[in-house]
Amino acid sequence: MDIKEHFKLQIDLLETERKEDLEQYKKLMSDTSIEERKKKGVCWFPIKLENVTYDSGDRIVIKISRDSATSQSHSFSTGKSISLFSQSGNNHEAKDNAKAVVNFVKDNELTMTLNQDDEPEWLHDGKLGVQLLFDESSYKEMDRALNICMSSEDKELNKMKKIILGNESPSTSKIYPFQLPQLNDSQNDALMHVLAADQIGVIHGPPGTGKTTTLVECVHQELKKKQQILVCAPSNAAVDLLTEKLSEKGINVVRLGHPARVDEKILNQTLDVKIKKHQRYKELKAIKQQETLHRDAARKFKRNFGPDQRRERKALYQEANQLRKEIRSLSEYISKDVIDNAQVISCTLVGSTTPMLRGRRFEVAYIDEAGQALEAACWIPILKSNKIIFAGDHQQLPPTIKSIQAAKKGLEYTLFERIIDHKNVDKMLKTQYRMHKDIMAFSSKYFYDNQLDAFSTNAEWKMFDDDQPMEFIDTAGTGYEEKVNPESLSTYNIEEANLLILHLKNYLIQLQEAPNNIGIITPYSAQVKVLRRALYQSDISDEIKEVININTVDSFQGQEREIIYISMVRSNPDGEIGFLANARRMNVAMTRAQKKLVMIGDSATITRNKYYAEMFDFVNEIGAYRSAFEFIY
Numbered sequence: 001m002d003i004k005e006h007f008k009l010q011i012d013l014l015e016t017e018r019k020e021d022l023e024q025y026k027k028l029m030s031d032t033s034i035e036e037r038k039k040k041g042v043c044w045f046p047i048k049l050e051n052v053t054y055d056s057g058d059r060i061v062i063k064i065s066r067d068s069a070t071s072q073s074h075s076f077s078t079g080k081s082i083s084l085f086s087q088s089g090n091n092h093e094a095k096d097n098a099k100a101v102v103n104f105v106k107d108n109e110l111t112m113t114l115n116q117d118d119e120p121e122w123l124h125d126g127k128l129g130v131q132l133l134f135d136e137s138s139y140k141e142m143d144r145a146l147n148i149c150m151s152s153e154d155k156e157l158n159k160m161k162k163i164i165l166g167n168e169s170p171s172t173s174k175i176y177p178f179q180l181p182q183l184n185d186s187q188n189d190a191l192m193h194v195l196a197a198d199q200i201g202v203i204h205g206p207p208g209t210g211k212t213t214t215l216v217e218c219v220h221q222e223l224k225k226k227q228q229i230l231v232c233a234p235s236n237a238a239v240d241l242l243t244e245k246l247s248e249k250g251i252n253v254v255r256l257g258h259p260a261r262v263d264e265k266i267l268n269q270t271l272d273v274k275i276k277k278h279q280r281y282k283e284l285k286a287i288k289q290q291e292t293l294h295r296d297a298a299r300k301f302k303r304n305f306g307p308d309q310r311r312e313r314k315a316l317y318q319e320a321n322q323l324r325k326e327i328r329s330l331s332e333y334i335s336k337d338v339i340d341n342a343q344v345i346s347c348t349l350v351g352s353t354t355p356m357l358r359g360r361r362f363e364v365a366y367i368d369e370a371g372q373a374l375e376a377a378c379w380i381p382i383l384k385s386n387k388i389i390f391a392g393d394h395q396q397l398p399p400t401i402k403s404i405q406a407a408k409k410g411l412e413y414t415l416f417e418r419i420i421d422h423k424n425v426d427k428m429l430k431t432q433y434r435m436h437k438d439i440m441a442f443s444s445k446y447f448y449d450n451q452l453d454a455f456s457t458n459a460e461w462k463m464f465d466d467d468q469p470m471e472f473i474d475t476a477g478t479g480y481e482e483k484v485n486p487e488s489l490s491t492y493n494i495e496e497a498n499l500l501i502l503h504l505k506n507y508l509i510q511l512q513e514a515p516n517n518i519g520i521i522t523p524y525s526a527q528v529k530v531l532r533r534a535l536y537q538s539d540i541s542d543e544i545k546e547v548i549n550i551n552t553v554d555s556f557q558g559q560e561r562e563i564i565y566i567s568m569v570r571s572n573p574d575g576e577i578g579f580l581a582n583a584r585r586m587n588v589a590m591t592r593a594q595k596k597l598v599m600i601g602d603s604a605t606i607t608r609n610k611y612y613a614e615m616f617d618f619v620n621e622i623g624a625y626r627s628a629f630e631f632i633y
């Protein structure tokens with residue numbers, strides 16, 4: 001492979017993606033009224049200012065809330081860039097706005113950190129709102145990393161590029177082999193592979209095979225020889241999970257960036273909280289108090305005042321600004337000290353560009369959920385590290401890509417998959433701890449070369465003795481037809497949804513104990529709504545309704561439920577299955593189930609696709625086929 005050409009193509013594909021992403025954002029935002037933006041979930045207005053505080057890094061933290069009665073679903077989430085705006089008096093949104101990053105969103109409350117040092121003057125004037133911004137900075141950072149890779153002549157980096165892109169084989173060092181009793185054979189194998197690797201290693205973790213468990217043990221063992229390890233993942237949620245597991249193992253982890261979980265466990269690992277526990281924090285606090293006194297005194301001046309007061313106010317502000325400089329320098333010292341002493345630094349891939357890690361080099365970095373990471377984002381931590389361990393599964397969800405054109409030209413092909421395709425560094429975990437063996441079997445056959453085994457505890461577990469752990473309910477011939485929502489262009493199938501709820505109701509009657517949790521998964525957002533309505537209108541008890549989640553596949557990644565229903569929706573004479581054709585998505589959906597999996601779909605429509613045709617044969621082989629007619633007449 002021509003390495004320069006490779007990076008050139010990556011830069012082009014990323015730019016195509018950025019443009020498409022921006023285009024879709026503009027469509028969502030421009031020429032739309034606030035009311036329309038609210039409906040689309042990209043704006044909250046009006047909002048109430050709950051409080052304004054400073055975090056330990058002296059950044060302004062603002063908590064707002066919106067009226068729960070008007071709350072609609074929205075796209076605000078941790079780490080997203082937003083704009084806080086005011087529409088009071090003569091102000092207008094375009095002028096009076098401040099950029100911020102979302103810290104947490106919980107129900108109808110949102111906490112954000114402002115990107116500017118001073119409180120906006122209009123902050124207390126009312127008529128406030130927040131709206132989503134386009135995330136240009138991630139693209140910039142990814143583009144920067146690709147450009148460095150393309151043009152750098154650094155020897156070490158050139159070697160790494162050749163190995164990762166398949167032009168050169170990686171090397172390994174001899175290690176004294178050992179087994180950890182808490183790991184199974186394939187997990188121990190993966191551990192040895194990681195410890196022996198000089199440049200790259202791969203932990204391939206099919207669903208429920210203990211990828212996180214293995215990764216944590218690998219980090220723990222590597223820390224016996226290495227001082228500091230960088231652990232990254234594409235999403236905040238994945239970084240938080242790892243942070244939690246690593247710290248449970250007694251490892252000193254510092255989580256950089258915006259933690260997604262409000263959980264104490266993870267908050268204690270954040271840089272902010274670690275700073276508060278630092279020995280020089282008291283000193284920092286004292287300067288902060290002084291600064292607040294000056295600032296408060298300056299703020300006490302009324303709106304109309306003369307030149308003397310103006311001067312006095314200015315002096316107070318200057319003093320406060322001087323103190324804030326001291327705060328900043330002491331904060332920087334404390335942050336650096338906390339980071340220097342951490343065994344593991346955890347952050348998102350793009351988050352590893354933080355100035356706090358500038359100039360820092362790691363002996364080893366881990367990239368978890370690498371099957372979902374854009375190649376460009378992976379190069380960011382690679383540029384900081386001598387050795388890289390990728391963990392993930394390229395047979396589950398791919399990265400989210402907006403431009404179909406860029407995806408087709410290769411943006412969807414992840415580094416993880418590319419390395420696995422070299423076939424010389426892949427270690428796959430093979431014992432799964434989640435599913436009944438029948439639920440696992442098709443996934444194992446189709447995606448993992450029949451190599452998965454179910455662990456003894458879960459291999460035979462069922463909701464009740466005579467239950468059939470997997471069922472496929474075929475709606476072929478029933479006349480149930482898919483429909484398209486003209487606004488969202490999403491597909492739905494009302495009769496299929498009703499049949500699903502009917503089946504669930506009958507199934508619940510057979511259970512002796514109420515299930516702990518149930519998931520209903522469908523690839524289409526319009527069908528999510530239809531199913532929610534059907535469940536709401538059904539006479540299933542409120543207690544059971546409480547433990548049922550209905551959503552699209554993506555929101556179930558990494559999760560599990562005792563019972564999973566899948567509504568496949570597509571039913572048309574042309575065998576059009578659109579989105580459903582993505583077998584990796586269906587693999588994720590089917591492997592969320594622990595004890596019971598019920599799939600409902602139209603075999604006549606879906607089996608024109610190879611994946612579903614094979615699944616259909618499998619369903620027949622294990623006696624899991626049922627016709628919808630058994631339930632409706």
Ligand SMILES: Nc1ncnc2c1ncn2[C@@H]1O[C@H](COP(=O)(O)OP(=O)(O)OP(=O)(O)O)[C@@H](O)[C@H]1O
Pocket residue numbers: 182183184187205206207208209210211212213214433434557558559
């Ligand atoms: N060697 C082991 N022995 C017993 N239980 C294990 C072992 N490894 C993992 N498990 C259990 O299997 C379950 C799944 O483990 P883990 O969360 O590490 O899996 P994962 O592969 O990261 O899952 P996912 O499919 O969500 O990616 C957990 O309950 C874990 O305790």
